[in-house]
Amino acid sequence: GQQLNQSPQSMFIQEGEDVSMNCTSSSIFNTWLWYKQDPGEGPVLLIALYKAGELTSNGRLTAQFGITRKDSFLNISASIPSDVGIYFCAGQRSGGSNYKLTFGKGTLLTVNP
Amino acid sequence: DAGITQSPRHKVTETGTPVTLRCHQTENHRYMYWYRQDPGHGLRLIHYSYGVKDTDKGEVSDGYSVSRSKTEDFLLTLESATSSQTSVYFCAISDERRNTGELFFGEGSRLTVL
Numbered sequence: 001g002q003q004l005n006q007s008p009q010s011m012f013i014q015e016g017e018d019v020s021m022n023c024t025s026s027s028i029f030n031t032w033l034w035y036k037q038d039p040g041e042g043p044v045l046l047i048a049l050y051k052a053g054e055l056t057s058n059g060r061l062t063a064q065f066g067i068t069r070k071d072s073f074l075n076i077s078a079s080i081p082s083d084v085g086i087y088f089c090a091g092q093r094s095g096g097s098n099y100k101l102t103f104g105k106g107t108l109l110t111v112n113p
Numbered sequence: 114d115a116g117i118t119q120s121p122r123h124k125v126t127e128t129g130t131p132v133t134l135r136c137h138q139t140e141n142h143r144y145m146y147w148y149r150q151d152p153g154h155g156l157r158l159i160h161y162s163y164g165v166k167d168t169d170k171g172e173v174s175d176g177y178s179v180s181r182s183k184t185e186d187f188l189l190t191l192e193s194a195t196s197s198q199t200s201v202y203f204c205a206i207s208d209e210r211r212n213t214g215e216l217f218f219g220e221g222s223r224l225t226v227l
Contacts, residue, residue, distance in 0.1 A: 006155075031214040042203050042218030043156070050213075088155060092214040100171070101216060103148075105155035 006089050006104030013079055014112050021087060021107045022073040029091030032065050032072040033101070037086040046087075047074070079111050116140050117219040119204050125225045132191040134222050136204030138184075144207040145187040146171075146216065147179060149200040156203065162187055194226045 006023045013019060023032070031050055035043035047058050049065035049072060056063055062075045072091075076083055089104040116139030126132055136145060146161040148171075158171030160179040168179050176198060178190045191198055201223050205216040 033214055040220075042205075042220050043216075044218070045215050048213055048215060090214075100158060100161070101214060103156040105153060 004089055004091055004102055004104040006107060008107055009105070010108040010110070012110045012112065015079060015081060017079050019076040019079055019083070019109060020073060021089075022071060023089035023091070023104045024071040025091060025102075026070065027091075027093070028069040029093060029102075030069070031092040032063070033090045033092070034061075034063050034072070034074045035088045035090060035103075037088065037106075039085065043086075043088055076109075079109075081111050081113050084109060084111050117204060117206055117217060119202075119219040119222045121222060122220065123223045125227065126194055127227050128195055129193050132194050132224065132226075134189045134202055134204075134224070136187045136189070136219060138187075138206050140206060140208070140217075141184060142206040143184075143209045145181065146205040146207075147177070147187065147189045148203045148205060148218075149173065150203060150221070151200050159189065159202075191224075194224075196226050198224065199226045200224060 004023045004025050033048045034046045036046050037043040047056050047063040052069045053067045054065040060077045086106045086108050088106050090101040092101050118137045120135045147159040148156045150156050157173045159177050160171055162168045162181040180188045201221045203221050204219040207216050
């Protein structure tokens with residue numbers, strides 16, 4: 001099946017540092033989404049991207065939909081302890097479909113106060 | 114918060130026993146999904162449903178079956194549980210009217226097969 005290569009697998013940073021993570025694919029996606037999972041909970045959507053080249057911000061988070069439609073990145077600025085969790089990218093092949101998101105394997109973020 | 118509840122939240126069972134996980138939604142959404150989450154694999158789709166009695170397989174459907182007799186309930190059944198099915202299972206729903214690709218997840222069901 002389709003695969004998303006998400007990197008890095010894990011990050012250990014100091015509070016206040018910026019964070020960057022990305023996803024790449026050999027296939028084109030029409031929608032890219034970034035989710036965060038807090039410990040013991042289900043993933044929650046952070047940012048959704050619908051157009052190639054789109055750059056979207058949500059507070060300290062910024063995400064971009066790659067121009068080739070095969071990649072996306074997520075940046076977190078000035079990290080804080082509550083940013084700890086697993087971050088997942090997800091791609092959707094067709095903008096008209098409501099199923100079959102393909103998820104990356106996740107980036108585990110640890111923030112040292 | 115999206116109205117999704119999963120039950121049970123935790124279960125320990127033995128190899129060879131049947132197990133059913135339940136997902137209940139109060140949002141009246143058409144699409145429902147079952148994912149499993151395992152270290153090193155992220156979230157993988159098991160089965161999904163696009164309406165009552167309408168279901169289809171995901172990428173890791175072997176050993177699992179599903180049923181959807183009502184809009185609000187989506188059941189995942191392991192007919193004969195194996196140790197490889199030890200995992201955290203997440204139900205998700207999506208709103209077909211918004212058509213954004215956004216999934217709303219439940220809190221997960223942790224299954225241990227001994």
